[in-house]
Amino acid sequence: PDDIPGVGRFAVVADPQGATFMFLQPNGPDQPVVPAGTPGHIGWHELYTSDWKAAFDFYSEQFGWVNAGDFDMGPVGTYQTFTAGPESGGGIMNKPEQIPVPVWQFYFNVPAIDAAAKRVTDNGGKILMGPMEVPGGSWIVQCQDPQGAHFALMAPVR
Template sequence: MPNTPQSFFWYELMTTDLDAAEAFYTAVVGWRAEPFDKTPGMPRYVIVNAGNRGVGGLMNLPEEARKMGMPPAWIGYIHSRDVDASVASLTKAGGIVHRAPADIPSVGRFAVVADPQGAVFMLLQPDGPDQPAVPLDTLGHVGWHELYATDWQKALDFYSGQFGWGKDEQFDMGQMGIYQLFNAGAGMIGGMMNKPEQMPAPAWQFYFNVAAIDAAAKRVTDHGGKVLMGPMEVPGGQWIVQCEDPQGAHFALLAPVR
């Protein structure tokens, strides 16, 4: 287990239409987007900002991913102080390596991996000094991380062992099973549950903070996206809505009850 819990700190959309995705999410979430141009010869990459900081990026699906049939999707990056050591530890614990550690010039060292049940995420060892975490309640930032697993207990054991996450409260959702909250040190950052049968594979879902849920849900449909579930109120004084963007990537929105 790491001495200090490590969490998600960057979120990346791989899409089939970068221009359309940029227009959609800036309208729906309210991000300020800017091009990332520090790496000559690299594919186009758009940084999205929450508050005064970049919190994620948008890019076109790489050709090799398209050929493998990967759909548009959001993927989260977990911070690592040593990607190679993290990958070795993950592999020993039954995790999956989809892309071995490699360097991104001017950015850091990364790897594409999955937990033992197949939920994909990335590891990133950034260049330069660590920056303070962006507060989870910042508008536009991810305020909640949700894992749909085949066995949430084993998933929590894995993430606890690799990244120091802790078990928190849990809720009995009846036929939907247990919803287990988890933390990465101080404060809850997400929940885990066993995935519904109709969901093809385990996956992470990310909830972006917005000011008001009904207005945000309307922006989703007004700009060509779909509302898949909600809006609905959840424990903790919040509203959520689960959505799909026009290219088919799943995401969710989170707002306080007013």
């Protein structure tokens, strides 16, 4: 673990399949929970891994993940949703071939997907997939910033 002065103590670790994530113990009092869907905050977590069942078991044991339902996505396999509280928090699936290593993808909340996608391209980013509607009615788009980092956006409306 390392310390960030005035922020807290952190450690970057990897799960058994190699996807990295970070623990953070903030200094000071706990911050209030941000309401679901708040723009600018992460609204969905997605893990692309080499063995979704083993990864789900690992995270369930470590963090109390509960199966929130799974979906057959045809040739790409099963998409397992999970929760660790009252709301569904993310999904997990075997990674497609074009993703070389297991990795977490984060979906940032935005008010409207088309306007957000335009801001991405206007500022030198690329749209990799979408916009597309997903089960539950949200809209998503997967993106790449000008430096090559991948991220995703989600919105309640197109």
